[in-house]
Amino acid sequence: MLVAKWFVTYVKQLLMVLVLWVFFTLSNLAYANSISALYQAEVNAEQTQQQWQREAFEQVLVRVTGQPDIMRQPQISSELTQVASYVKQFEALRTEQGNRVRVMLDAQRIQQLLRNLQIPVWGGQRPELLFWIVEQRGAERQFVRQADNVWLSSLQVALQDQALPFTLPLYDMDDLLSLTETDVWAGFWPQIDQASLRYNADQTVVLLLEETNTDTGTGWRLTALRQHNANVLRDEIVATEPAQLMQQFAGRLSQQLAQQYAILLNNTAQQSVSIQINGANTLADVVTIERRLATMLGVSRVEIAQQSSSKIVFTLSLQMTPEQLLQGLQFEPNLTQRSTDSESALMGQMDKEQLDVVSSTPAILAEFDFTKS
Numbered sequence: 001m002l003v004a005k006w007f008v009t010y011v012k013q014l015l016m017v018l019v020l021w022v023f024f025t026l027s028n029l030a031y032a033n034s035i036s037a038l039y040q041a042e043v044n045a046e047q048t049q050q051q052w053q054r055e056a057f058e059q060v061l062v063r064v065t066g067q068p069d070i071m072r073q074p075q076i077s078s079e080l081t082q083v084a085s086y087v088k089q090f091e092a093l094r095t096e097q098g099n100r101v102r103v104m105l106d107a108q109r110i111q112q113l114l115r116n117l118q119i120p121v122w123g124g125q126r127p128e129l130l131f132w133i134v135e136q137r138g139a140e141r142q143f144v145r146q147a148d149n150v151w152l153s154s155l156q157v158a159l160q161d162q163a164l165p166f167t168l169p170l171y172d173m174d175d176l177l178s179l180t181e182t183d184v185w186a187g188f189w190p191q192i193d194q195a196s197l198r199y200n201a202d203q204t205v206v207l208l209l210e211e212t213n214t215d216t217g218t219g220w221r222l223t224a225l226r227q228h229n230a231n232v233l234r235d236e237i238v239a240t241e242p243a244q245l246m247q248q249f250a251g252r253l254s255q256q257l258a259q260q261y262a263i264l265l266n267n268t269a270q271q272s273v274s275i276q277i278n279g280a281n282t283l284a285d286v287v288t289i290e291r292r293l294a295t296m297l298g299v300s301r302v303e304i305a306q307q308s309s310s311k312i313v314f315t316l317s318l319q320m321t322p323e324q325l326l327q328g329l330q331f332e333p334n335l336t337q338r339s340t341d342s343e344s345a346l347m348g349q350m351d352k353e354q355l356d357v358v359s360s361t362p363a364i365l366a367e368f369d370f371t372k373s
Contacts, residue, residue, distance in 0.1 A: 038064055038124055038163050039107045045092060045099035053083045056103035060110065063163050066122055066258020068251050075117050086110065111265065111297075120262035123297025125328035127257065129166045130201035131155065132192060134184045135209040141181040144209070145171040151209060154242040158250035164257070167199050174198070184208075187225055187232065202331060203227070205253075214238060220245055224253070228260075261327060263298050263320045273322050274305060274362045277312045277335070279370040286312060288334075289370060296328055315362060322365050335368040 041056035057080070061070050071077055079086075086105050093100040114121050133144040133151060144151045145168075152168070159166050169175050179195035184206055196204045206225040211218060219240040226233050235252060239245035280286050286304075289312070294302045298320035306313040318325060329335055 039105045039110065041103045041105070042093070042100050043103060045101045050083070052101050053087055053103065054080050056101075056105060057083045057086060059161070060105050062251075063161075063254070064110065064121055064123075065114065065119055066255045066262060067119075068255060070119075073117075076113075079113065115265040115267065118264065120258070120264045121297060122258045122262040123328065124163075125296060125331040126163065126165055126261070127202035127331055128200075128333075129159075129164060130196050130199050130204045131166060131168055131207060132179070132184050132196075132204070133207040133209070134181045136185070137211065141185055143171055143181055143184075144207075145169070150242045151246070154246040155207075155250075157243070158246040161247070162250045162254040164250065164254060167201050169195075169199065189227065189232070200333075207249075212238060214240060216240060222246075222249055224249055263324045263328075265298060265319045267319055270300065270317055270319055271322075272315055272317050272362045273325065273365040274313050274315045275325075275329075276364050276367040277314065277370050278310060278338075278367060280312050281309065285370060285372070290314070292332065292334075296325075298324060298328070313364065326366060329366075329368065334371055334373060336371070338367040338369060 039060050041059040043052045043055045043059070045052065047055075058071050061076065062068055086109055088104045088106050090101055090103045093102055111121055133155070134141050135144050135151065146152070156166075175195055179191055183191040185208055187206065192204060192206065203226055208223040208225070210221050210223075212221040213219070217240065219238055220242070222237045222239075222245050224235040224237070233256070235249070237245060237248050237252070239248060277289055280289055286307070290302055290304070293299055293314060293316060298318055299316050300319055301317035303315045304312060305315045316325070326337070330337065
């Protein structure tokens with residue numbers, strides 16, 4: 001009987017270890033994939049090895065800096081002579097577009113290069129963009145919503161090339177009753193914002209498409225509108241082909257967003273801050289948050305300073321400013337920052353033992369509520 005009980009206990013413990021190992025492995029893979037997407041490029045295989053390595057190098061540098069002309073900088077272009085050293089792995093692909101090569105570059109080496117040259121880097125915490133698209137042909141305006149529409153397919157490819165997260169509306173009854181093509185075309189932002197609420201995107205972008213004449217014949221004009229700091233930013237791009245038009249738009253949008261969110265990494269000015277996470281009730285929650293924080297650009301170390309059944313205090317070592325940390329965390333879908341008043345009230349509810357632990361760590365920069373996906 002004792003042997004049987006021991007065996008059952010042993011099996012339970014073994015199963016628990018196995019479950020935790022599987023969870024940790026999947027967590028590592030998920031976060032590795034989210035980071036590697038920034039440093040991965042897909043290029044034409046019908047060229048020399050050096051040529052496709054250089055093309056992949058340029059793709060990734062543009063994506064993580066938001067600077068379309070970055071290869072014109074002498075210190076960057078000189079790296080092309082040793083571009084092979086930046087390649088971690090590659091694989092051949094057969095696609096509808098022909099033979100391709102998927103190339104994975106060394107993220108740490110690229111970040112080190114940009115850090116040494118004092119070039120800001122844009123990490124994986126990026127705003128989710130919601131797109132309302134209206135096309136005008138003659139006097140008729142229509143939402144662009146068919147899955148096989150050339151505008152949508154061109155836009156999706158262009159946004160994926162720039163690693164810009166995006167959402168497209170459902171255009172269901174709720175959308176069509178609350179928003180019309182005329183509302184979008186006229187830029188009626190109260191109606192646009194109201195219809196956008198259900199999608200929980202970080203920013204809303206309006207795209208207006210219309211035929212126009214160019215030097216080479218008939219083309220298309222794209223007018224892009226988005227709100228920033230209570231102002232409406234407006235861009236106009238003209239091109240003859242949908243793919244070309246959307247690539248130019250996505251490149252310009254990436255450049256604008258990188259100017260807002262890219263950070264200048266600094267190894268010599270490290271500082272520690274603490275943040276408190278509420279609502280992480282399981283080991284899986286804790287691991288998810290810890291690994292997500294550890295993969296943030298500019299975070300060199302993550303430690304658990306305090307843990308209870310309802311809250312966790314993490315201490316982070318930063319190569320960026322605390323303001324830049326908070327700016328990146330606002331794009332974490334599972335974390336919602338609490339207001340200053342809420343933070344003060346919670347600190348008042350802590351018992352003496354908890355306060356003693358917190359007082360031994362850096363002052364809490366901000367509090368967040370964690371919600372599962």
